[in-house]
Amino acid sequence: MKVRAVLFDAGDTLFRVRGSVGEIYATVAARHGVAVAAPAIEQSFRAAFRRMPPLAFPDAPEAALPQREYAWWKELVATVFCDARVAEFDAFFADLFAHFARSDAWELFPDTEPALSTLRARGLRLGIVSNFDGRLTRICEGLGIAGYFDALVMSGRAGAAKPDPKVFKVALSRLGVDAAEVVHVGDSEKEDLAGARASGLHAILIDRGEASTSDRVHDLRELSERL
Numbered sequence: 070m071k072v073r074a075v076l077f078d079a080g081d082t083l084f085r086v087r088g089s090v091g092e093i094y095a096t097v098a099a100r101h102g103v104a105v106a107a108p109a110i111e112q113s114f115r116a117a118f119r120r121m122p123p124l125a126f127p128d129a130p131e132a133a134l135p136q137r138e139y140a141w142w143k144e145l146v147a148t149v150f151c152d153a154r155v156a157e158f159d160a161f162f163a164d165l166f167a168h169f170a171r172s173d174a175w176e177l178f179p180d181t182e183p184a185l186s187t188l189r190a191r192g193l194r195l196g197i198v199s200n201f202d203g204r205l206t207r208i209c210e211g212l213g214i215a216g217y218f219d220a221l222v223m224s225g226r227a228g229a230a231k232p233d234p235k236v237f238k239v240a241l242s243r244l245g246v247d248a249a250e251v252v253h254v255g256d257s258e259k260e261d262l263a264g265a266r267a268s269g270l271h272a273i274l275i276d277r278g279e280a281s282t283s284d285r286v287h288d289l290r291e292l293s294e295r296l
Contacts, residue, residue, distance in 0.1 A: 072271075072296045074219075074246045075188055076237075078255030079199035082275050083289075084212060086169075087176045090114050094149065097168060101161040105153055117148040123230035124200050131226075138202035138225040142166060170204040172211020178277070184289035185217040191293070196220035198240045198253065200230045200260065220244050231257075232264025252296060254289070 077083055086093065091111025098105050121144070126137045143162050155161050168174050188195060195218050199205055202225035209215040220243035222236060229235035241248055248269030255261025256275050262284070265272035273295065274285045281287050286295065 071250060072193065072252055073250040074194040074196065074244050074252075075292065075296070076196045076198050076240055076251060076253040076265075076270070078231075078253075078257065078261050079197050079201055079205060079209075081256045082178075082254065082261075083181045083197075083214065084175045084177045084208075087174055093168065093174070094146075094165065097165045098150070098153070098155070098161065100164065101155060101157060103150075103153055103155050103161070105150070110149060113149045114145075117145055120148075121145055123224065123233070124202065125224045125228055125230040125233075125236075127228040134226055135203055139166065141225075142202070170207055172208050175208055175212060177212055177214070178289070180289040182214065184292055185214060187290070187293045188296075189217055191296075193296075194219045194244050194246065196222065196240050196244055198222045198231065198236055200224040202226070231255075231260035232267065234264075234268040237265060237268040237270060252292075254286075254292065 089107065089111055091107035091114065094110045094114065095105050095107040124141055126134060129137050146162055146165060147158070185195065197218055201223050203223060205223050206215065206221055209221065220240055222240045222243065224230035224236055227236050227239045241251065252271040252273060253261060253265035254273050254275055258274060262272045262274050272284065275289060276285050277287050279285060279287060281291060286292060
């Protein structure tokens with residue numbers, strides 16, 4: 070296949086939370102006088118996240134998108150802490166939301182920058198398609214990888230979330246390439262592997278805990294050989 074561009078998922082593909090969501094939620098809660106157990110909060114977060122609607126607002130005007138994203142996460146966190154008494158929930162949530170906007174809340178996987186550098190050196194166009202919000206731009210800038218990408222497509226700003234083909238079409242349009250010329254790489258079988266293929270793209274799963282197969286790599290540095 071002739072590949073002109075590579076798209077990447079962001080979280081748990083290029084970078085991950087430094088620590089764990091449960092630990093961070095518990096730490097921030099403690100600053101606001103609330104004691105919770107990190108493992109229980111982690112479990113509650115994962116369950117609540119699965120039940121949330123897509124992080125996308127197709128009918129919202131552009132100016133309203135930051136507020137819609139903020140409200141989406143606030144609803145999620147309120148569900149996670151439904152059994153805890155947070156006296157000043159608005160202040161607590163604002164603190165939590167700001168924490169995850171900082172790049173030091175995240176850490177790059179060791180294979181990320183070498184892989185991106187190699188692919189760019191080959192003249193490939195690169196992009197991100199992520200079910201995330203507008204904080205992604207600041208995070209990528211802080212982690213030093215924003216310059217590798219020709220397009221950052223966030224579901225919160227694009228009006229659609231993976232696996233919806235619409236969000237992939239936004240990325241293709243911004244990169245000026247056809248679906249058959251693009252490989253998408255991510256860690257979710259449903260959102261990334263199946264979603265990209267249903268949109269006409271080639272797809273590769275990144276699974277750092279498993280051996281590589283025809284449609285799976287355990288290290289992003291393998292991508293250059295695959296392409």
